[in-house]
Amino acid sequence: MTEEDSSLSTTGLLADARDRLAANPAASVALLLAGALVAGADWYLLRSPVPTAGYEGIQDGRVTVAFEFVVSVVSRATVPPSALLHLKSRWLATAVGLELVAFLAVVAASAFALSRLLETRLTLPALARYGLVAALLGVGVGRVDFEGGAVLIGIPLIVAFLVVTVRLVPFPGRLVLGESVGTALRRSWTETRGHGWSLFGVVLVVGLANHLLASAPLAGPVGSGAMAAVHAGVVAAVIRRTGGETQL
Amino acid sequence: MAQHDPAGRNHAPSATPPKDGAAVRWKREIDIDRGFGYAPTPIVAEGRVYAAGRELLVLDAETGAVEFRVARxxxxxxxxxxxRAYRSPTLAVTSSRGVTGLHANGGLRILGSHLGVTRWKGGDSDRQTAFFGAEPQTSPPVVAGGTILVAATDELRAIDASSGKTRWRKDVDxxxxxxxxxxxxxxxxxGGVRGxxxxxxxxxxxxxxxxxxxxxVTAGPDQLVVAxxxxxxxxxxxxxxRWEFAPEEFSRDYGAVALAEGVAYAGFRGEDDSYxxxxxxxxxxxxxRSETAPEETPQFAPPSVxxxxxxVPTEDGGMAAVDAGDGHLRWQFGKDADTHGPWSxxxxxxxTLYAIGDGHVYALEEP
Structure with missing residues (x-):
């Protein structure tokens, strides 16, 4: 086993992420602030007359791995699209505005954190590309969810989804480095070949911790912001240890 | 809502439904469960009739035209x-899966289809009321202001009609x-009556x-009438x-009571017949006492006054109108055509009188 291979162990990647975060405290601060902003938006929405879909946490008997393709913060109160119909203009503006502000804050904070951890300059096109991907994933399937009976029923699907999640761990970092979506996907896929189990361990540890912290009432998104920083640190560690040059 | 108002009196003081006979203004087919029990009462609000069955059918109250259907x-x-956050009311629907708040006007209409009908989902699917010897049922939701009250097994829950969030809940059967x-x-x-x-x-x-x-319990102007x-x-x-009415020759179990102008109306079971x-x-x-007895499966149907x-929907089929002064039968409708179980x-x-019978939603008026 080479030295480079051993550094891509689960513990090695988590330790590297810790060191990178310690060296760049602004990255953690940005994501914690974004988490606090999401928590504030959640707090307001949960007390408003607007319907919200809550986050089912560990106290609800739900165990899940909350690990998305992009670095993100778990919200405990999202407004379902169908609930926006026929809202009075004041509440429509409030609901859409809060969701939008929270989303933009998380995108900005995660892109900023990744750029600091990757020691690169964040450009406007890279930020826009990252935000667009985050928005698309936000309305699609962006989080690994395997729980209860679903484990038995959908094992092949879950395994396939997990493989994709593991192989795309560096993807958000590559977007921040300025690569196109296609290039970022391709390079993530190739550079993680042979490191699947180590990255699976990272996804499991970070995703489970994210779920546990996000389960906390009110402060859940702040805890999720902390785990988003770890996620960003891991992304930076993987990219730097697989050592690929940026191909624009 | 079921039983007309939050007090559950089943009294419509400003209504003048058919008194001396009934004619069909319109009727519309509905997909309902064929069973021994009576169908859920259709409710009328915002100029629409909402009828529950194998699907939720929403009709124009004036013409009977189908406005939309919800597969629920x-x-x-x-x-x-x-x-309070919406320009239109919430339609609360209960099922064994809990309570769901829908857009009362059907959500977004695109190419003839209604999309995004659901506002919120609430309740607990594990809680449902079951009657011995009958299929599990849930109590109808009761609306008071912007609050929806739902009784299920071992709990009473108050839900905000706008957000679907639980305002409070009580462990009470x-x-x-x-x-x-x-x-x-x-x-x-x-135990007793709680407030x-x-x-x-x-x-x-x-x-x-x-x-x-x-x-x-039914809440009257100056007292509660307790079954x-x-x-x-x-x-x-x-x-x-204050008083009790419990003749030895009568018995009754669950079943709502109507209360109008100082008189309570309810179904009772005698030795041979019901009344x-x-x-x-x-x-x-x-x-x-009138021999025109309310249908009693799964429980005495609530009279409406x-x-x-x-x-009342009667035991022997159809809808009956009984004089509130002396109890004589004024008219009976649909007695012979009943092939889908008792009327609602x-x-x-x-x-207008609205009811479900013979696989249709009926709007009946004076001939």
């Missing part, structure tokens, strides 16, 4: 509640509650019925049992 099976009447002057009254078998603040859920009232354990194991009882808002009985709510004396007439209780609005 329910065995209880829905309820319409004002929602009860059926449809009744609301009067900001207090929610619930019969807790076999909770509508807004906060704070305990407001606690009284035992001296004569027998309570089964359900008990033995019959009916009058319970003052001070918690004092619709009118009881003076001032002293508990019997005014009359307006303009001196009591309307009636909803009385304006000059």
């Amino acid at each position: 099976r329910s065995r209880t009447p829905p309820a319409v509640a004002s929602a 009860t059926r449809r509650p009744a609301v009067h002057r900001g207090t929610v009254y619930a019969a807790e078998y076999p 909770y603040d509508l807004e906060t859920g704070e305990d407001r009232f606690d009284a035992e019925v001296d004569v027998a354990p309570p089964l359900s 008990t194991d033995d019959g009916l009882a009058g319970l003052s808002y001070d918690g004092e049992t 619709l009985v009118a009881v003076d709510a001032a002293d508990g004396s019997e005014r009359w 307006a303009d001196g007439v009591v309307y 209780p009636a909803a009385l609005v304006g000059e």
